[in-house]
Amino acid sequence: MAIPVTSTVLIAVVITLSTMAHLTESSSDNNRIFSPCADATVEKSDGFTLGIAFASRSAFFFNKSVQLSPCDRRLSLSSANSQLSVFRPKVDEISLLTVNSSSFSPDLYGGYMVAFAGRKYAARSLPAFVANNTYIVTSFTLVLEFQKGRLQNLYWKRDGCSSCSGKSNFVCLNNQDCAMRTSSCKTKNGNVDCSIGIQLAFSGTDKHASVFNSWYEVKNLRQYSLFGLYKNLKGSLTNQYNSFF
Ligand SMILES: *[C@@H]1O[C@H](CO)[C@@H](O)[C@H](O)[C@H]1NC(C)=O
Ligand SMILES: *[C@@H]1O[C@H](CO)[C@@H](O)[C@H](O)[C@H]1NC(C)=O
Ligand SMILES: *[C@@H]1O[C@H](CO)[C@@H](O)[C@H](O)[C@H]1NC(C)=O
Secondary structure, three states: OOOOOOEEEEEEEEEOHHHHHHHOOOOOOOOOOOOOOOOOOOOOOOOOOOEEEEOHHHHHHHHOOOOOOOOOOOOOHOOOOOEEEEEEOOOOOOEEEEEHHHOOOHHOOOEEEEEEEEEOOOOOOOOOOOOOOOOOOOOOEEEEEEOOOOEEEEEEEEOOOOOOOOOOOEEEOOOEEEEEEEHHHHHHHOOOOOOEEEEEEEEEOOOOOOEHHHHHHHOOOOOOOOHHHHOOOOOHHHHHHHOOO
């Protein structure tokens, strides 16, 4: 099924927490739904496809009032200034989604993002501020809430800036996001790799009513706190966060 967002698919990567990977190696992915705009019912060990669309905040609203899924053609996101990333993490595994910034500046694509999946049972997050030409937020936590294996809700979990209070490289926006100056990004001739990292957690139950655990494991963690644990994450990202926090 075609996704109406036709813009270039970004270089996007799913990185699994190194300590968890070996536990699930033997299990398999039986979910045959690969489009973020189709409905899937999942069990533990399945892969799950979701999309992240980048555009202006208003581009996610129909008739200026109703927020629709980016899959909904009434939004005509494909003719708006937008970008799309598609990811396929494993259900209930703690994963980090990264969007490499070397060829992508979110401030040039409206500066907001929405996570989404499903069609008849379409779920979408609220638009989250990523960047404008002054500030950029590079670390997010996204919770996927399932009921009997069907996605019900997607929401951003915030830590009220507790991870960056007192850190001079950061400012706290709206009492919820730790942001850096966009001018410090490498794409703007600064020295920070402003690739976006989205920490995932699964909550609720799978299709056998088995309870997901990853949400409990990340619930008390703070923005930026997990980067050092991903063994495959480019050293450039890990090191810069270790030196900030
Ligand atoms: C758009 O919103 C206006 C005012 O709220 C309303 O009168 C109009 O019927 C809406 N159009 C559609 C297509 O829903
Ligand atoms: C992003 O891509 C560039 C060019 O391919 C690479 O040099 C850089 O290390 C990548 N950054 C991350 C965080 O993966
Ligand atoms: C950038 O975003 C911040 C936080 O939302 C806002 O306070 C600021 O006014 C914005 N700057 C511009 C130039 O839009």
